[in-house]
Amino acid sequence: MQKRISTMLTVVSLLLPAVVYSAGGEAQFLEKCGTCHKKGGQAAVVNPADKAGRVWEKYFARGRHPVDLAMSDADLEVVVDYLKVHAADSDQPATAVIPK
Numbered sequence: 001m002q003k004r005i006s007t008m009l010t011v012v013s014l015l016l017p018a019v020v021y022s023a024g025g026e027a028q029f030l031e032k033c034g035t036c037h038k039k040g041g042q043a044a045v046v047n048p049a050d051k052a053g054r055v056w057e058k059y060f061a062r063g064r065h066p067v068d069l070a071m072s073d074a075d076l077e078v079v080v081d082y083l084k085v086h087a088a089d090s091d092q093p094a095t096a097v098i099p100k
């Protein structure tokens with residue numbers, strides 16, 4: 001029993017940084033992208049699973065976004081990393097972070 005609990009704690013503590021990191025990316029995505037990309041907003045709803053990871057990466061690296069994002073490169077990188085982790089071809093695609 002003791003051993004089982006400590007194994008569980010180890011697993012939880014190993015998972016924690018990943019969870020915190022992706023929660024940060026999700027919060028940034030909702031805050032920075034969700035202001036425009038929402039139901040009734042100025043742009044259509046977007047979600048990580050709309051595109052494959054490589055497509056997300058190239059989209060911003062090539063400056064394809066039609067509107068100035070008013071974000072630092074560092075902030076954009078956090079969001080793009082989050083989008084890639086939950087992209088269409090990822091292990092955990094996220095389709096409804098911003099509800100339609």
Ligand code: HEC
Nearest residue numbers: 032033034035036037042043044046065066067068069079
């Ligand atoms: C200032 C408002 C604004 C912000 C902030 C913004 N966008 Fe956009 N975005 C637009 C507009 C306007 C369009 C073009 C119209 C449309 O696609 O609805 C667009 C288009 C897009 C498209 C192309 C449409 C498609 O479905 O392929 C994607 C992808 C996109 N934005 C992703 C993002 C992401 C990710 C963020 C956050 C890093 C973001 N946008 C932040 C306004 C914004």
